Amino acid sequence: xxxxxxxxxxxxxxxxxxxxxxxxxxxxxxxxxxxxxxxxxxxxxxxxxxxxxxxxxxxxxxxxxxxxxxxxxxxxxxxxxxxxxxxxxxxxxxxxxxxxxxxxxxxxxxxxxxxxxxxxxxxxxxxxxxxxxxxxxxxxxxxxxxxxxxxxxxxxxxxxxxxxxxxxxxxxxxxxxxxxxxxxxxxxxxxxxxxxxxxxxxxxxxxxxxxxxxxxxxxxxxxxxxxxxxxxxxxxxxxxxxxxxxxxxxxxxxxxxxxxxxxxxxxxxxxxxxxxxxxxxxxx
Ligand SMILES: O=C(O)CCC(=O)C(=O)O
Numbered sequence: 001x002x003x004x005x006x007x008x009x010x011x012x013x014x015x016x017x018x019x020x021x022x023x024x025x026x027x028x029x030x031x032x033x034x035x036x037x038x039x040x041x042x043x044x045x046x047x048x049x050x051x052x053x054x055x056x057x058x059x060x061x062x063x064x065x066x067x068x069x070x071x072x073x074x075x076x077x078x079x080x081x082x083x084x085x086x087x088x089x090x091x092x093x094x095x096x097x098x099x100x101x102x103x104x105x106x107x108x109x110x111x112x113x114x115x116x117x118x119x120x121x122x123x124x125x126x127x128x129x130x131x132x133x134x135x136x137x138x139x140x141x142x143x144x145x146x147x148x149x150x151x152x153x154x155x156x157x158x159x160x161x162x163x164x165x166x167x168x169x170x171x172x173x174x175x176x177x178x179x180x181x182x183x184x185x186x187x188x189x190x191x192x193x194x195x196x197x198x199x200x201x202x203x204x205x206x207x208x209x210x211x212x213x214x215x216x217x218x219x220x221x222x223x224x225x226x227x228x229x230x231x232x233x234x235x236x237x238x239x240x241x242x243x244x245x246x247x248x249x250x251x252x253x254x255x256x257x258x259x260x261x262x263x264x265x266x267x268x269x270x271x272x273x274x275x276x277x278x279x280x281x282x283x284x
Protein backbone atom coordinates (compact mmCIF):
# COMPACT_ATOMS: atom_id res chain seq x y z
CA UNK A 1 0.00 0.00 0.00
CA UNK A 2 1.54 3.29 -1.10
CA UNK A 3 -0.95 5.54 0.67
CA UNK A 4 -1.62 5.87 4.39
CA UNK A 5 -5.13 5.62 5.79
CA UNK A 6 -5.01 9.38 6.42
CA UNK A 7 -4.02 10.14 2.82
CA UNK A 8 -6.81 7.95 1.46
CA UNK A 9 -9.29 9.57 3.83
CA UNK A 10 -8.14 13.01 2.72
CA UNK A 11 -8.68 12.09 -0.94
CA UNK A 12 -12.11 10.69 -0.13
CA UNK A 13 -13.19 13.75 1.86
CA UNK A 14 -11.41 16.57 0.07
CA UNK A 15 -10.59 15.22 -3.39
CA UNK A 16 -6.85 15.69 -3.19
CA UNK A 17 -3.72 14.51 -1.42
CA UNK A 18 -0.03 15.37 -1.52
CA UNK A 19 2.94 13.01 -1.63
CA UNK A 20 6.61 13.21 -2.40
CA UNK A 21 6.93 11.69 -5.89
CA UNK A 22 10.46 10.40 -5.38
CA UNK A 23 11.82 12.15 -8.51
CA UNK A 24 15.56 12.65 -8.08
CA UNK A 25 16.98 16.15 -7.66
CA UNK A 26 19.40 15.49 -10.57
CA UNK A 27 16.62 14.61 -13.00
CA UNK A 28 14.44 17.55 -11.96
CA UNK A 29 17.31 20.01 -12.20
CA UNK A 30 18.56 18.70 -15.53
CA UNK A 31 15.13 18.65 -17.27
CA UNK A 32 14.13 22.03 -15.80
CA UNK A 33 17.44 23.71 -16.66
CA UNK A 34 17.33 22.33 -20.23
CA UNK A 35 13.76 23.58 -20.67
CA UNK A 36 14.66 27.07 -19.42
CA UNK A 37 17.68 27.02 -21.73
CA UNK A 38 15.45 26.15 -24.71
CA UNK A 39 13.28 29.22 -24.16
CA UNK A 40 16.28 31.48 -23.70
CA UNK A 41 15.82 32.08 -19.97
CA UNK A 42 19.07 30.28 -19.14
CA UNK A 43 21.25 33.04 -20.51
CA UNK A 44 19.09 36.17 -20.24
CA UNK A 45 17.15 35.33 -17.03
CA UNK A 46 14.17 36.74 -18.88
CA UNK A 47 11.26 35.45 -20.90
CA UNK A 48 9.01 37.60 -23.05
CA UNK A 49 5.95 35.62 -21.90
CA UNK A 50 4.80 35.63 -18.25
CA UNK A 51 3.71 31.97 -18.49
CA UNK A 52 4.37 29.31 -21.12
CA UNK A 53 3.09 25.81 -21.92
CA UNK A 54 5.83 23.61 -23.39
CA UNK A 55 5.72 20.39 -25.40
CA UNK A 56 7.93 17.52 -24.29
CA UNK A 57 11.58 16.91 -25.20
CA UNK A 58 12.39 14.29 -22.58
CA UNK A 59 10.24 11.54 -21.18
CA UNK A 60 10.65 8.49 -18.97
CA UNK A 61 8.43 5.83 -17.37
CA UNK A 62 6.91 7.05 -14.08
CA UNK A 63 7.54 3.64 -12.51
CA UNK A 64 11.28 4.11 -13.14
CA UNK A 65 11.81 7.75 -12.23
CA UNK A 66 9.20 8.07 -9.47
CA UNK A 67 8.18 4.61 -8.22
CA UNK A 68 6.46 6.03 -5.11
CA UNK A 69 4.26 8.22 -7.26
CA UNK A 70 3.43 5.39 -9.66
CA UNK A 71 2.37 3.15 -6.78
CA UNK A 72 0.19 5.91 -5.34
CA UNK A 73 -1.47 6.67 -8.70
CA UNK A 74 -2.19 3.00 -9.29
CA UNK A 75 -3.71 2.72 -5.84
CA UNK A 76 -6.01 5.69 -6.38
CA UNK A 77 -7.33 4.48 -9.75
CA UNK A 78 -7.65 0.84 -8.70
CA UNK A 79 -4.54 -0.77 -10.19
CA UNK A 80 -2.02 -0.50 -12.99
CA UNK A 81 -4.18 -2.71 -15.21
CA UNK A 82 -6.81 0.05 -15.36
CA UNK A 83 -4.43 2.65 -16.84
CA UNK A 84 -4.60 3.22 -20.60
CA UNK A 85 -1.61 1.83 -22.51
CA UNK A 86 -2.47 3.54 -25.80
CA UNK A 87 -0.96 6.92 -26.60
CA UNK A 88 -3.49 9.66 -27.39
CA UNK A 89 -2.74 12.46 -29.82
CA UNK A 90 -4.40 15.81 -29.16
CA UNK A 91 -4.34 19.31 -30.58
CA UNK A 92 -3.09 21.63 -27.90
CA UNK A 93 -0.87 24.61 -27.21
CA UNK A 94 0.74 22.36 -24.58
CA UNK A 95 1.55 18.64 -24.86
CA UNK A 96 0.41 16.96 -28.08
CA UNK A 97 0.50 13.37 -26.85
CA UNK A 98 -0.81 11.72 -23.72
CA UNK A 99 0.91 8.60 -22.47
CA UNK A 100 -0.31 7.90 -18.95
CA UNK A 101 2.72 5.75 -18.16
CA UNK A 102 5.36 8.40 -18.64
CA UNK A 103 6.23 11.79 -17.24
CA UNK A 104 7.89 14.37 -19.40
CA UNK A 105 9.24 17.89 -19.47
CA UNK A 106 6.02 19.27 -20.98
CA UNK A 107 6.27 21.99 -18.37
CA UNK A 108 4.08 24.94 -17.55
CA UNK A 109 6.56 27.60 -16.57
CA UNK A 110 5.12 30.57 -14.73
CA UNK A 111 7.83 33.23 -14.94
CA UNK A 112 6.03 36.30 -13.74
CA UNK A 113 2.29 36.04 -14.27
CA UNK A 114 0.59 39.02 -12.60
CA UNK A 115 3.84 40.21 -11.06
CA UNK A 116 3.04 43.78 -12.07
CA UNK A 117 -0.14 43.79 -9.91
CA UNK A 118 -0.58 43.39 -6.14
CA UNK A 119 -0.78 39.71 -5.20
CA UNK A 120 -4.36 38.46 -4.71
CA UNK A 121 -5.55 35.59 -2.53
CA UNK A 122 -7.26 32.78 -4.44
CA UNK A 123 -10.84 33.83 -5.06
CA UNK A 124 -13.61 33.43 -7.61
CA UNK A 125 -12.99 36.67 -9.49
CA UNK A 126 -10.14 37.30 -11.84
CA UNK A 127 -8.65 33.85 -12.35
CA UNK A 128 -8.95 31.36 -15.19
CA UNK A 129 -10.81 28.64 -13.25
CA UNK A 130 -11.30 25.45 -15.21
CA UNK A 131 -11.43 21.68 -15.21
CA UNK A 132 -8.86 20.02 -17.47
CA UNK A 133 -9.76 18.02 -20.57
CA UNK A 134 -10.09 19.93 -23.86
CA UNK A 135 -10.08 16.68 -25.87
CA UNK A 136 -13.34 14.91 -24.92
CA UNK A 137 -17.00 15.46 -24.07
CA UNK A 138 -17.27 15.39 -20.29
CA UNK A 139 -19.47 12.91 -18.41
CA UNK A 140 -19.53 11.98 -14.73
CA UNK A 141 -17.58 8.82 -15.53
CA UNK A 142 -15.17 10.10 -18.21
CA UNK A 143 -11.97 8.11 -18.40
CA UNK A 144 -9.85 10.54 -20.44
CA UNK A 145 -8.85 12.78 -17.52
CA UNK A 146 -9.25 10.49 -14.56
CA UNK A 147 -6.90 12.47 -12.33
CA UNK A 148 -5.52 15.97 -12.24
CA UNK A 149 -1.84 15.92 -11.25
CA UNK A 150 0.14 18.94 -10.15
CA UNK A 151 3.81 18.03 -10.06
CA UNK A 152 6.40 20.58 -8.92
CA UNK A 153 9.81 20.51 -10.59
CA UNK A 154 11.20 23.24 -8.33
CA UNK A 155 10.31 24.64 -4.90
CA UNK A 156 7.09 26.66 -4.92
CA UNK A 157 6.46 28.98 -1.99
CA UNK A 158 3.55 31.24 -1.05
CA UNK A 159 3.01 33.82 -3.82
CA UNK A 160 5.42 31.89 -6.06
CA UNK A 161 2.89 30.84 -8.73
CA UNK A 162 1.54 27.69 -7.06
CA UNK A 163 -1.65 26.46 -8.70
CA UNK A 164 -4.86 27.62 -7.01
CA UNK A 165 -7.63 25.09 -6.38
CA UNK A 166 -11.26 25.63 -5.42
CA UNK A 167 -11.40 22.85 -2.84
CA UNK A 168 -15.18 22.80 -2.65
CA UNK A 169 -15.68 22.80 -6.44
CA UNK A 170 -15.94 19.01 -7.06
CA UNK A 171 -19.48 18.75 -5.66
CA UNK A 172 -20.64 21.68 -7.81
CA UNK A 173 -18.94 20.25 -10.91
CA UNK A 174 -20.58 16.89 -10.08
CA UNK A 175 -23.97 18.62 -9.93
CA UNK A 176 -23.40 20.30 -13.29
CA UNK A 177 -22.39 16.98 -14.91
CA UNK A 178 -25.48 15.28 -13.47
CA UNK A 179 -27.66 18.02 -14.97
CA UNK A 180 -26.21 17.11 -18.38
CA UNK A 181 -26.61 13.36 -18.96
CA UNK A 182 -25.77 13.99 -22.65
CA UNK A 183 -22.37 15.31 -21.62
CA UNK A 184 -20.73 18.72 -21.69
CA UNK A 185 -18.51 19.92 -24.49
CA UNK A 186 -15.19 21.20 -23.14
CA UNK A 187 -15.69 24.64 -24.71
CA UNK A 188 -19.14 25.10 -23.17
CA UNK A 189 -18.45 24.05 -19.58
CA UNK A 190 -19.80 26.92 -17.51
CA UNK A 191 -16.89 27.42 -15.12
CA UNK A 192 -17.72 31.08 -14.30
CA UNK A 193 -21.11 30.07 -12.84
CA UNK A 194 -19.69 27.11 -10.91
CA UNK A 195 -16.84 29.10 -9.37
CA UNK A 196 -19.33 31.63 -7.93
CA UNK A 197 -20.68 28.82 -5.72
CA UNK A 198 -17.23 28.04 -4.27
CA UNK A 199 -15.84 29.45 -1.01
CA UNK A 200 -12.87 27.25 -0.11
CA UNK A 201 -9.91 28.43 -2.14
CA UNK A 202 -6.37 27.13 -1.61
CA UNK A 203 -2.90 27.81 -2.94
CA UNK A 204 -0.80 24.69 -3.65
CA UNK A 205 2.79 25.10 -2.46
CA UNK A 206 5.55 22.56 -1.99
CA UNK A 207 9.05 21.34 -2.60
CA UNK A 208 10.55 20.16 -5.87
CA UNK A 209 9.21 16.66 -6.49
CA UNK A 210 5.98 17.12 -4.54
CA UNK A 211 2.97 15.69 -6.29
CA UNK A 212 -0.65 16.65 -5.69
CA UNK A 213 -3.04 13.90 -6.79
CA UNK A 214 -6.34 15.64 -7.37
CA UNK A 215 -9.85 14.58 -8.32
CA UNK A 216 -10.62 15.45 -11.96
CA UNK A 217 -13.66 17.55 -10.97
CA UNK A 218 -11.43 20.04 -9.11
CA UNK A 219 -11.49 23.54 -10.60
CA UNK A 220 -8.05 25.11 -10.60
CA UNK A 221 -6.23 28.13 -12.02
CA UNK A 222 -2.80 29.62 -12.56
CA UNK A 223 -1.83 32.16 -9.89
CA UNK A 224 0.43 35.19 -9.85
CA UNK A 225 4.14 34.61 -9.36
CA UNK A 226 5.78 37.32 -7.26
CA UNK A 227 8.83 35.27 -6.32
CA UNK A 228 11.08 36.54 -9.10
CA UNK A 229 11.89 32.89 -9.94
CA UNK A 230 10.28 30.68 -12.60
CA UNK A 231 7.75 28.19 -11.24
CA UNK A 232 8.19 24.90 -13.11
CA UNK A 233 5.33 22.39 -12.92
CA UNK A 234 3.67 19.75 -15.06
CA UNK A 235 0.14 18.35 -15.06
CA UNK A 236 0.31 15.01 -16.88
CA UNK A 237 -3.17 13.50 -17.38
CA UNK A 238 -4.04 9.97 -16.30
CA UNK A 239 -6.26 8.16 -18.82
CA UNK A 240 -8.07 4.94 -17.92
CA UNK A 241 -8.96 2.08 -20.26
CA UNK A 242 -12.61 2.16 -19.19
CA UNK A 243 -14.96 4.78 -17.73
CA UNK A 244 -15.36 4.98 -13.96
CA UNK A 245 -17.81 2.47 -12.48
CA UNK A 246 -20.19 4.65 -10.51
CA UNK A 247 -22.38 2.05 -8.88
CA UNK A 248 -22.46 1.96 -5.07
CA UNK A 249 -23.54 -1.68 -5.04
CA UNK A 250 -20.13 -2.79 -6.30
CA UNK A 251 -17.67 -4.03 -3.74
CA UNK A 252 -14.56 -3.48 -5.86
CA UNK A 253 -14.66 0.30 -6.25
CA UNK A 254 -11.39 2.21 -6.50
CA UNK A 255 -10.66 5.16 -4.22
CA UNK A 256 -11.30 7.40 -7.22
CA UNK A 257 -14.70 5.82 -7.88
CA UNK A 258 -15.71 5.98 -4.21
CA UNK A 259 -14.70 9.63 -4.07
CA UNK A 260 -16.56 10.42 -7.28
CA UNK A 261 -19.70 8.76 -5.90
CA UNK A 262 -19.36 10.86 -2.76
CA UNK A 263 -19.23 14.07 -4.84
CA UNK A 264 -22.15 12.94 -7.02
CA UNK A 265 -24.28 11.74 -4.12
CA UNK A 266 -25.92 9.23 -6.44
CA UNK A 267 -25.09 6.40 -8.86
CA UNK A 268 -24.51 7.24 -12.49
CA UNK A 269 -25.75 5.19 -15.43
CA UNK A 270 -23.19 5.32 -18.26
CA UNK A 271 -24.39 7.05 -21.45
CA UNK A 272 -24.68 5.10 -24.71
CA UNK A 273 -21.28 4.92 -26.41
CA UNK A 274 -22.73 7.02 -29.26
CA UNK A 275 -23.11 9.98 -26.85
CA UNK A 276 -19.42 10.10 -26.08
CA UNK A 277 -17.24 12.34 -28.23
CA UNK A 278 -13.48 12.17 -28.41
CA UNK A 279 -11.29 14.91 -29.89
CA UNK A 280 -8.18 12.77 -29.76
CA UNK A 281 -6.77 10.04 -31.93
CA UNK A 282 -4.76 6.93 -31.25
CA UNK A 283 -1.05 7.47 -31.86
CA UNK A 284 0.13 4.00 -30.85
O1 LIG B 1 -0.19 27.24 -14.10
C1 LIG B 1 -0.82 26.59 -13.28
O2 LIG B 1 -0.55 26.56 -12.09
C2 LIG B 1 -2.05 25.81 -13.73
C3 LIG B 1 -2.12 25.61 -15.21
C4 LIG B 1 -3.36 24.90 -15.63
O3 LIG B 1 -4.25 24.71 -14.86
C5 LIG B 1 -3.52 24.42 -17.00
O4 LIG B 1 -2.72 24.70 -17.88
O5 LIG B 1 -4.54 23.69 -17.26
